Amino acid sequence: MTTETDQPPSTPGLTEDERSFVHQVAQHYRNTDNMAWNYGYVFGYLMICDPVEQRVSQIVEALGVTRDDVDHVAKLLVTPGVFEKREEPGSDDYWMWLPEHNWPKAVRYSLVNVPKFHDVLKRGLEVLEGASAERRERLVRLEHLYSHLAVEIPAVFDRFERAAAK
Template sequence: MEQSAPGRPPATEEELAFVEEAAISLERQGLFRMAGRVLAWLLICDPVEQTAGDLVEVLRASKGSVSAATRFLVPSGMVEKISRPGERRDYYRIKEGVWPVLAKSQAEHYQSFVDITEQGLRILRDAPAQRKERLRTMHDFYAWLAKEMPVLWKRWEEEQGARGTGRS
């Protein structure tokens, strides 16, 4: 097992509790728990770049489970894998600016939900209102999101610009 950098203090119980809480929350959103743990640790770790060995050690996890988590998180775009010249180990870190990018990519699907629910409503046009209600509710919600998200993104970008981050 790779050892963490000499002199690096181990994670505190409070940090590990945060990691577990965050992992459970992310699991509720569809991420598997170990991917959530890796993501949560990468959000708070110091240094910001961690080796697989570091992750195994701090998360008290198997190499296989950390490997599965990083193999999921890297292609998802949330985490990036980097190498350093002269070193054989890879390092993992949260991809800079990932959260707005991920949210925007999810928001791009809203219009497709509107389109498909419109198709369903056309199919059910002669059906009783009660039968169409669930589909109508979904349609109305995603139509609202598709209309409001550009306004929300504009506001986010303006607020970030005002803070001087320049990130969107």
């Protein structure tokens, strides 16, 4: 969550180049999701850190973020299966890493599920049949968008897979 005091972290353990990349990732999520700088820095760092697997305490030190920030990102991205996490026995530290195929896989999965989500929205409009326009409007607008995406997005992936198969 962004606040007035929200500032990019100090990244004491990063080279200038690494910082420039991590910063751009954070900037992207700030732009699309209004995400706090520290979370976006953790996202970006896990894309390029060396070694790939990092202890939470290492992430906190390298980026100058808080343990809470790393825990929040773990909650956000371990759950859907983008990052992976391994407990460190006998300590409250844990390891986190980004397996090399996970990010594209997760994005692809949510995009190919767009037609199914469109079906859910259509069911919602049935349930709200006869309800006031004010109550229906949230769903009407979403369904309008998803009726378009449900046709277009699968076609994008068909082309992608045909191209990849060549």
